[in-house]
Amino acid sequence: MTNPSSGRREQIIQAAANLFCARGYEASSMRDIATTLNIEAASLYHHIKSKEEILETICFGMAETFLNGIREVNDIYFNAEERLRMAIQNHVRILTSNLSQSTVFLHEWRSLKGEKLIAFKQLRDQYEKGFRTIVQDGMNEDIFGEVDARFAVLSILSSVNWIAEWYREDGAMSSDEIASRISDFVLGGLRKKLVTDLDYKP
Amino acid sequence: MTNPSSGRREQIIQAAANLFCARGYEASSMRDIATTLNIEAASLYHHIKSKEEILETICFGMAETFLNGIREVNDIYFNAEERLRMAIQNHVRILTSNLSQSTVFLHEWRSLKGEKLIAFKQLRDQYEKGFRTIVQDGMNEDIFGEVDARFAVLSILSSVNWIAEWYREDGAMSSDEIASRISDFVLGGLRKKLVTDLDYKP
DNA sequence: TTTTGTGTCTAACAAACGTTAGGTGAAATG
C-alpha cells in the first residue's frame, strides 16, 4: 500500500463512527474505540492525530458526499419535480448506505470547534441552497405552488433526515422505496386528491 | 415555600437545560452549570440528587407536557384535518415556549440509562400514537389519501421538530404562523393545486 | 545480515469529571 496505514485508518474511522452514532461523540472515549478494534487506546495515535480529527474527517467527508450528489442532480436538465425526486433519492441512498457516518454528520457536528465548525456550517448551507434552487425552479416553472422556499426545504430535509432515527438495514423498505414515498408525501401532501386534479400522480 | 428549595431547583434545571441545549448533555459539566448560577458545583447537590436526575426531570417533564397536549386535542370532537392542525399548533407552541428544554427532550434523551430510557421511549411512542390516531381517522373519514400512517406521522413530527434547529425568539414568524405553514405543507404538499381541486385551501 | 519502518504495547501524565464530607454564616423559628 503506497499510502501508509491508510487501510487501518479507515477501519478506525468507521469504528469511531459506529460508536459516535450509538452513544454520541462526547460519550465515546478513545479507549472505547480501541477496544472495538482489539487494540490499546495509545495505538490509535499512529493512524490519527486526535479524537477531534476523527470527527472532522467524518463530518467533512459526508458533507462532500452529499454536496456532490446535489450538484450532479442540478447539472441535469430535468424539470423541478423530477430533480427533487432525484435529489431525495440520492440523499436517502447516501444516508442508508452509511448510516453511522451519516448520523454523525447530522447530529455530532455540534462538537466541532472554531473555524472547523464555521466551515462545516457553510457546507451545510450550500447543500440546503442546492435544494432551494430546485424548489425555486419548481415555482418558476409553475409546477409548485407559491411557498417560502427556505421553509419548504427545511421541512423536506427534516423529513428525509429523520430516516436516520428509525431506518435499519433489515427493515422492510428499500432505500429507493423510502425515497419514493417521501417524495410523494412532500409533493402531494396528506389531503386527498380529486380525480379532477389533473396533476395527480399515484 | 412549603416545598423546600423548589424555586432554586427550577433555576438549576433551566440553567442546565440551556447548557445541555447549546453543548449537549455529556459536554456540559456540573461546574459549567454552577458557574452560570454563580455558585460552586458542590452547592448544586443541595437541590438535586445527581446530574442524571436533571436530565430525567427535563425529559420526563417535557414528555408529559407534549402528551397532555395531544390527549386534549384527541378528546375534542373535530374532524381529522382540524385536529391535525391543532395538534401541530400545540406542538409548535410547546416547542417554542421552552426551546431549551424541548431541544433536550428531542436530542439528549439518548443519555438516559436503563429503565429510565425504556420508560421514556414508551412515552415517546404514546405521543406518536396520538398523531397516528388522527392520520388514521383522516383516512377513515376519507379526508386523507391512503398512506402508511406510521410513515406519515414520522414525516410530520420530523418537520415539526426541525423547528428547534432554526427557531429563534426574535425571528420574523410567530409560533402559530409556523404551525399554520407546516400544516398547509403537510396537508397540501408542494405540487400546485388546480382550481378544480375542490378541497384546495390557501 | 543488517537496516528501516510499521503497528502495537506498557506506563504514565496532567486535567477534568461527578460526587461526598464537613464547615460557615445568615435567616427563620421557637
Added chain:
DNA sequence: CATTTCACCTAACGTTTGTTAGACACAAAA
C-alpha cells in the same frame, strides 16, 4: 436569646479523560 434550617462554601476523593514517551516484535528492503 437560643436553636434550627437553609444555601452555600472549601477541600478533597477516586475515576476517567485525551494524549505522549519509549520499548518491543515483526516485516520488507538493503
